[in-house]
Amino acid sequence: MTGLGRLLSIGPTDNTSRERTPRQPLQLIPEGARESFVPYSRVQPALLSAEADMTRLAADLPRAAGEAIEVSGQLTDEFGRPLRGVLLEIWNANTFGRYTHKEDASGLPLDPNFLGLGRVLTDQDGKYRFLTIRPGAYLARPDIGRWRPKHIHMSVRGGSSRLVTQMYFANDPHNDGDPMRILMGDAFKHNVAGEYDAGQPDLAAGYRFDIVVGGRNATFFENDL
Amino acid sequence: MNSITPNKRPATNEDTCGPYFPDPFCDADRMDLVEVHPGLVATARGTPIVIEGRLIDIDGNLGNGAVLEFWQPNDRGIYRTPAHADHPDIDPWFDGYARCRSKDGKFSLRTIKPGALADRAPNVTLTIFSDGISRLVTQIFLEGEAANASDPLLTSLPEPLRSRLIAKSTGANDRGEQVFSIDVVMAGNNETPFFDDLES
């Protein structure tokens, strides 16, 4: 017999969190079934180099509105071992806070030079780098005036590593009221990027965001794709 | 400070997927694991089945915009992992990993009926990413499998919860493939049991 695991918390002022967060504690997995909970993703797309530059639709097209930024870092497991050949899927709002997704009904301006999605693979040291536009904050709950702070969505997939997370910016005035930030508590700092000088006149800033994939799944199988 | 404490790095927090996961990221993903590619004759070994499901929220509404990932062994119960790379029962034309973004909260996975290993009943692991929640994981079992009665995961649950993980057989489709159906209830009445793979 097993027992109960974490009880998930509901993000305050987040309607979808109220609707979708399980109310019962999670169940612990009996040892005999543990391995079956470790999906292994072999298939990785062949990426175009342009996918790592989200600041324009193609190399010969104009740069999107707003501030171009560089984001870089290293993906590791909790023991510091690099996660190599792992796919990073990246998406963020444009400088006005609008996603290009069909279901974003905010009415905020679109930018014809910004799609807002990109992909990169980590290298042999688990390192990655991409360019994007610094996203705008957006009003997530107009009825109560609650904003989402500036953030970049990232999904990590490769081998047995799996993580969906968001990168935040230090000193965003909307950070403190964000439901997920509140749930993270002090650990929020692990999702805040460190700013650096990107060293290029056309880049407003660089952000170092090292991603540590936790849990046993992260390195259940050696990541050497 | 205790020098024996392993110097583990703090994990990056999981976060919600938000409502706007870009559909183009799923362009190369498949929800049909039977055919290697619609234009090729290559098909996986075993018995094709279809698993249909709905994501339900606490108000009984469909959970739209979720990213769903499926993971299962082949017809002989072998997962396509590095640990089984040289296993004689690997089916080279079966991968076992499927993903989609569900616009409306419904899904349909065409796959091979999973085989069972050792004391396990046939099952498909389901991972849910969505707005409002971080990753949720559970497993889907199939109605009519004798091994369901002794599966270590199912039997670890209180009896009333077990049936919530078992997809019901709803007959055959026009290809003669058995169709199973399940409601995955994220919260509230008849809530689906979800599992803690961080603490387990």
Ligand SMILES: [Fe+3]
């Ligand atoms: Fe967002």
